[in-house]
Amino acid sequence: MGFFERLKIEASGEWRDYTEHPFTNGLADGSLPEAAFRHYLAQDYLFLVEFARAYALLVYKSPKLADMREAAAGLSAILDVEMNLHVKLCAGWGLSASDLEQTSPAVEMLAYTRYVLDAGMRGDLLALKVALAPCVIGYAEIATRLASHPDANAAKNPYHFWIAEYAGVPYQEVATKARAHLEHLANLYATPAREAELIAIFKEATRLEADFWEMGWRVGQPVE
Ligand SMILES: Cc1ncc(C[n+]2csc(CCO)c2C)c(N)n1
Numbered sequence: 001m002g003f004f005e006r007l008k009i010e011a012s013g014e015w016r017d018y019t020e021h022p023f024t025n026g027l028a029d030g031s032l033p034e035a036a037f038r039h040y041l042a043q044d045y046l047f048l049v050e051f052a053r054a055y056a057l058l059v060y061k062s063p064k065l066a067d068m069r070e071a072a073a074g075l076s077a078i079l080d081v082e083m084n085l086h087v088k089l090c091a092g093w094g095l096s097a098s099d100l101e102q103t104s105p106a107v108e109m110l111a112y113t114r115y116v117l118d119a120g121m122r123g124d125l126l127a128l129k130v131a132l133a134p135c136v137i138g139y140a141e142i143a144t145r146l147a148s149h150p151d152a153n154a155a156k157n158p159y160h161f162w163i164a165e166y167a168g169v170p171y172q173e174v175a176t177k178a179r180a181h182l183e184h185l186a187n188l189y190a191t192p193a194r195e196a197e198l199i200a201i202f203k204e205a206t207r208l209e210a211d212f213w214e215m216g217w218r219v220g221q222p223v224e
Contacts (some may be wrong), residue, residue: 004137005172005188007130007202014206018134019142026220028149030157034093036220041090042103043215048086050113052078054120054132058102061125070181077174082090085161089161091200108215112208119201129182130198137182140175143167 001009008015023040026032055078058071087097116135120128143166146152152163165171190198 003190004133007199011203011206012137014203014210015134017221018206018210018213019138019145020133021210021213021217023217024025024146026217027152027159027163028146029151030154032159033160033220036216036218037069038093038095039219040101040213040216042095043106043109043212045086045090045095045100045111046103046105047109047212048078048083050109050117051135052133054113054116054128057120057166058125058128058132061120061128063125065074067125067181067185068119074178085165089165090163092161106112106215108211110215112205112212115204115208119205123197123201124189126185126194127198127201129185130201133178133182133202134209136178137175138206138209140172141164144172155208 003085023032023036026036050077055071055075059068059075062068062071069100090096090100116128119131123131143163146163147167151157153160157163
């Protein structure tokens with residue numbers, strides 16, 4: 001069994017809470033309240049900025065030039081492609097670039113990004129890759145599941161574009177490559193003595209991803 005499969009099994013409860021969160025099901029059938037998605041999108045803009053910083057840290061933490069190049073390509077993809085796509089998507093939802101700049105960070109966004117950056121600062125390249133894996137590989141898995149929902153492609157589903165973006169071939173290839181690189185690093189650096197530390201990082205990052213969905217989900221729920 002591969003390293004990533006093992007991590008998922010060790011964190012199976014957290015993984016299910018993240019990948020099957022009600023927010024994701026609301027995207028699939030189009031029932032997610034728009035206010036919930038708008039809140040998520042604005043926080044996700046701030047998230048992407050911090051994630052670019054985490055990729056910059058990957059560059060620094062790379063022991064080998066090949067790892068450094070891989071990380072630098074990921075950093076460019078976020079800065080030059082994903083951020084632009086995100087700003088365009090937000091504009092379609094009525095969020096201007098200046099709205100995004102002025103968004104106050106939510107504690108869930110801060111908790112998650114600070115955790116990933118800290119795991120990378122105190123750890124090595126593999127530890128940081130493990131902290132990033134729920135985001136990079138998880139979104140590919142989630143989007144593939146959502147895309148198979150009968151309502152996911154309906155023209156009336158307002159989240160159709162979001163699902164198609166992450167379920168599409170270009171993003172799926174990014175995730176497949178990230179997973180292969182993680183397996184390669186695990187073969188080099190994942191000793192039995194480090195297993196508990198790496199599983200703990202994976203579990204925590206997965207839990208914080210689920211909390212990120214929950215943050216958006218709460219905005220769409222009626223106040224009790
Ligand atoms: C909360 C949250 N988690 C994951 C992603 C997806 N994502 C963000 S950066 C990145 C790597 C790109 O190469 C991916 C897949 C998101 N947008 N928001």
